[in-house]
Amino acid sequence: MSNSPDIRIGDLIATDTASASSGDIVIIGVPTDEGILRNGGRVGAAQAPDEIRKYLKKLTPFSGKEQQRDISTVKIFDHGNIAGKTLEEIHKTATATALDYSSRGCFVISIGGGHDITYPVVKGIHQSQNQQLGLINIDAHLDVRPKKNNLHHSGSSFRLLIEEEIIDPTRFVEFGIQPFSAAKEHCDWTTDQGASVLFYDTIRSKNVETTLNESLEQIGKCYLSFDIDSIRSADAPGCSAPSPIGFSADEALEICLIAAKSGQLMGFDIVEVNPLFDVDSRTSRLGARMIATCIFGLQ
């Protein structure tokens, strides 16, 4: 296969994860939208893992940048999709799966699903670390709502991660929160925990790269969670909760590259892509590029 003149990332992905070990990339699909439904959102994100994979496989491993480097020597595994009868069952398996690969030293890339998946995945990575994690959430929303009817949903991951002391709130950055999209009470709760809330317009008035680098410097090793609703709907229409303003597709890739190249990342997820509302697969294709960019940046 290595002699192929037109190698694609799909040619590089192995599915037998038994040999996945330190430094390898493992992709995990978490195809759920029950958490979005519980949070009053529109469903469809359950189709995202397969849809994003489809376009990831078609990309070439060659970035064209950085001394002609490519990612064809990286070991990439696809764990497949996590299954379960209930959202709670899926989350439990997601935690165990993230713990397994993280314990082996693999870098886990999770594809949601709703933003509820970040809680179980980060929980699993935390269990392999024995220390609280830093985290950057690229998102239009804070996602620090309490549970509903005592159930976790797509808007409650970061409250749970803080309350259960899985992430260190002083090393937690909410990045790209949009004006008129977060409740003041939730914003106050988040900052009261010691976290940083960086609003989209503030980042925009400075510079995405500078602001992200400052955050990375401030919090050290961290997990990167990327909610596609932080990207403007013109660039990412296939989204559970679309917004006319937000980062551009180019900036999304810039964020992935900077974060991955920092050498500080402990895991990465893309959530809330909703193929049912996509236009020309624009959003799934962007998700695929974000994953390829992240893998490239990690090398």
Ligand SMILES: [Mn+2]
């Ligand atoms: Mn979110």
